[in-house]
Amino acid sequence: MATTEVTGAEEVGWDLDDLFQRIDDPSIDADVAKAEIEAAAFRERYHGKVAELDAASLADAVAEHERIESSVVRPLTYAHLVFATNMADPARGALVARLGEKAAGLETQLLFFALEWAAVDDDRADELLADEALAEWHHHLRSLRKFRPYLLTEPEEKIVTEKGVSGVSAWSRLYEEQLGALRVTLDGEEHSLETAMSRLYDHDRDVRRTAAEAITEALGPGLRTRTYVFNTILQDKSIDDRLRGYPSWITSRNLSNETTDEAVEALVEATTSRYDVPQRYYRLKAKLLGLDKLEHYDRFAPASEDTEKASWAEAHRLVVDAYGDFSDEAGSIVARFFDSNWIDAPVRPDKRTGAFCATTVPGVHPYILMNYTGDRRSILTLAHELGHGLHGVLSQPLGLFNSSTPLTTAETASVFGEALTFQRLLADEDDPRRRLDLLSGRIEDAIATTFRQIAMNRFEHATHTERREQGEIANERIAELWVEAQTALFGESVGIDGYERWWSYIPHFTGSPGYVYAYAYGYLFSLAIYRRYVREGDSMVEPYLDLLRAGGSRSPEELAELVGLDLTDPAIWASGIEALSDELDEAERLAAEIGLGRD
Numbered sequence: 001m002a003t004t005e006v007t008g009a010e011e012v013g014w015d016l017d018d019l020f021q022r023i024d025d026p027s028i029d030a031d032v033a034k035a036e037i038e039a040a041a042f043r044e045r046y047h048g049k050v051a052e053l054d055a056a057s058l059a060d061a062v063a064e065h066e067r068i069e070s071s072v073v074r075p076l077t078y079a080h081l082v083f084a085t086n087m088a089d090p091a092r093g094a095l096v097a098r099l100g101e102k103a104a105g106l107e108t109q110l111l112f113f114a115l116e117w118a119a120v121d122d123d124r125a126d127e128l129l130a131d132e133a134l135a136e137w138h139h140h141l142r143s144l145r146k147f148r149p150y151l152l153t154e155p156e157e158k159i160v161t162e163k164g165v166s167g168v169s170a171w172s173r174l175y176e177e178q179l180g181a182l183r184v185t186l187d188g189e190e191h192s193l194e195t196a197m198s199r200l201y202d203h204d205r206d207v208r209r210t211a212a213e214a215i216t217e218a219l220g221p222g223l224r225t226r227t228y229v230f231n232t233i234l235q236d237k238s239i240d241d242r243l244r245g246y247p248s249w250i251t252s253r254n255l256s257n258e259t260t261d262e263a264v265e266a267l268v269e270a271t272t273s274r275y276d277v278p279q280r281y282y283r284l285k286a287k288l289l290g291l292d293k294l295e296h297y298d299r300f301a302p303a304s305e306d307t308e309k310a311s312w313a314e315a316h317r318l319v320v321d322a323y324g325d326f327s328d329e330a331g332s333i334v335a336r337f338f339d340s341n342w343i344d345a346p347v348r349p350d351k352r353t354g355a356f357c358a359t360t361v362p363g364v365h366p367y368i369l370m371n372y373t374g375d376r377r378s379i380l381t382l383a384h385e386l387g388h389g390l391h392g393v394l395s396q397p398l399g400l401f402n403s404s405t406p407l408t409t410a411e412t413a414s415v416f417g418e419a420l421t422f423q424r425l426l427a428d429e430d431d432p433r434r435r436l437d438l439l440s441g442r443i444e445d446a447i448a449t450t451f452r453q454i455a456m457n458r459f460e461h462a463t464h465t466e467r468r469e470q471g472e473i474a475n476e477r478i479a480e481l482w483v484e485a486q487t488a489l490f491g492e493s494v495g496i497d498g499y500e501r502w503w504s505y506i507p508h509f510t511g512s513p514g515y516v517y518a519y520a521y522g523y524l525f526s527l528a529i530y531r532r533y534v535r536e537g538d539s540m541v542e543p544y545l546d547l548l549r550a551g552g553s554r555s556p557e558e559l560a561e562l563v564g565l566d567l568t569d570p571a572i573w574a575s576g577i578e579a580l581s582d583e584l585d586e587a588e589r590l591a592a593e594i595g596l597g598r599d
C-alpha cells in the first residue's frame with residue numbers, strides 16, 4: 001500500500017542510460033531495424049536447411065540467432081522499464097506496444113529454426129551434439145529437442161500456431177478482459193478487484209469481511225461466461241495434448257520447466273501429505289488475532305501491531321550486510337545495485353505496483369523495481385529482488401540463451417537471499433513478540449508459495465481430468481472441485497463459506513495451465529540449498545555461486561548436483577516441509593512464552 005511516511009527512498013530512481021538515453025533515442029529503432037534485417041537474412045540462409053548443417057555451422061547459426069534476439073530484447077526491456085515507472089504516459093505505452101509487435105514479428109520469422117532442429121533425427125542430433133564445436137549450445141539445443149516426440153508435421157504446426165491466435169489466445173484474452181472489467185462495490189463506490197483484495201490485509205476484521213463479501217458478490221455476474229471460457233480452454237488443451245500424444249495434462253508444462261512427471265508427482269505427494277502444517281499455522285494465527293477460528297478472509301490479516309518502519313538507508317545496510325556475510329563477492333555485487341543506481345525504489349503515482357528484477361538484459365546489468373514502504377515485507381522483497389539481481393550479474397557472461405532459467409530454478413537466488421536476510425533480522429531481534437511476528441510472517445509466505453500453490457494445482461488437476469473424461473463441467477461442479485481442494489488444504493482450520501467462486505479470479509488457470517506448482521518447486525529447492533549452507537557453512541559458498549554462474553545452461557538436476565543435492569530423490573521435498581514445520585514449532589513455543597498458549 002502507498003504510504004505517506006518518508007523512508008528516504010523517495011529520490012532513489014534508476015538510471016537507464018546504460019540501455020538508452022531517452023524514449024525517442026534513435027538507437028532504439030536502429031537496433032530493431034538491424035535485428036529485422038538480420039532475421040530476414042537468417043531465414044534466407046537457414047530456412048529448410050537446418051538438417052543439413054554440420055556442427056560448426058550449427059554453432060554459428062545458434063550464435064547468430066541469439067545475437068538477433070538480444071538486439072531486440074534490449075530495446076524491449078528498456079520500453080518495459082520506462083513504462084513501469086510511469087504507466088500513465090501514453091508515449092511510453094505506445095513504445096511498449098510498438099516494440100512488442102516488432103518482437104512478435106521477429107519471433108515468427110525465427111520459429112522455423114527450433115522446429116527444424118527438433119525434426120532432425122535422433123542419431124544425427126546425437127552425433128552433432130557430441131561435437132566439441134557445439135559444447136556451448138549443448139543444453140540449449142538439447143532442451144529444444146525435448147518436445148520432439150510431441151511435435152506435429154510442419155504444415156500442422158503452422159495451422160496450430162496460426163489458429164491459436166483466434167483460438168486459445170483469444171479465449172485467454174477474453175478471460176483477462178472479463179477480469180479487468182470486474183468492479184467491486186465498497187462503501188457505495190466501485191473499485192478494481194485489486195483494490196478490494198488489498199483490504200484483506202487490513203487490521204480491522206469488519207473491513208476484511210465486508211471486502212470479501214463484496215468480492216464474492218462481484219464474482220457473480222459474468223461467472224457463466226468465465227466458466228464457459230475456462231471450459232473451452234480446458235478442452236482446447238485436451239485436444240492439443242491428444243493430437244500431440246502427451247500422456248497427461250501437465251506433461252507439456254513439466255517439459256518446459258525442465259522437470260519430469262515423476263518429480264512433480266513426488267512434490268505434490270510430499271506437500272499434500274503434510275497439510276497438517278498449514279492447518280497448524282492457521283490455528284496459531286487465529287490465536288494471534290484473538291479469534292476462535294479463521295475465516296478465509298482472515299488469512300492475510302496482519303498478526304502484529306508492530307508498525308515500526310525501516311528507512312531506505314537501514315534496509316540498504318541490512319541487505320548488503322546479509323549478502324556480504326555470506327560472501328564478499330555477493331555483498332559487493334549487491335552493493336553495486338545501490339551505488340550505481342540500478343534500483344527504482346519509491347512508491348510513486350502511476351508506477352507499476354509490486355516489485356521485479358529485469359535480469360536478462362543482454363549486454364547490460366539487471367535493473368530492480370521496488371515500491372519500498374519501509375515495512376518488513378518490503379525489506380524482504382528488496383532482498384528477494386537483489387537475489388535475482390545477483391543471479392543475473394553472475395550468469396550474464398553466458399549470454400541470453402544460456403543465462404535464461406526455467407521457472408523451476410528462476411527463484412533459487414531470490415528465495416536464498418530472502419532466507420539470508422530473514423535470519424539476520426531474526427538474529428537482531430530479542431523481543432519474543434517481535435520474533436514471533438517475524439517467524440509467522442515467514443511461515444505465512446512459505447505456505448502461500450508452497451501449500452497454497454499445490455492446492456491450486458490439485459484443483460487444476462481435477463478440472464483438466466474431469467473435462468477430458470466427462471466433457472463440459474458445470475459451474476456448480478467447478479465450485480465443488482475448488483471447495484474440495486481448499487478443504488483438503490485447510491481442514492477445519494479455516495472457514496470457507498462464501499469462497500466457492502474464488503477460483504474464477506485467478507488468471508493462471510486460463511493464461512498458463514499447470515503453471516502454479518513451479519512456485520512450490522522453486523521455493524523448496526532453494527530452501528534445501530539454504531539448509532545445506534546452514535549445516536555445512538562456508539564450504540557451500542563457492543558451489544552455490546557456481547550454481548548461479550551456470551544460469552540456465554544446465555538442467556535443474558545438474559544444477560542441484562553442483563551443491564550436492566539430488567532433485568530426483570523425493571526426500572528433498574519432504575525435508576523442506578519438515579524444516580518449515582520446525583519453524584512452526586518455534587513460533588508455537590514463542591506464542592506459549594508470551595501467554596498466547598497452546599491448545
Ligand SMILES: [Zn+2]
Binds near residue numbers: 384411414
Ligand atoms: Zn522472484
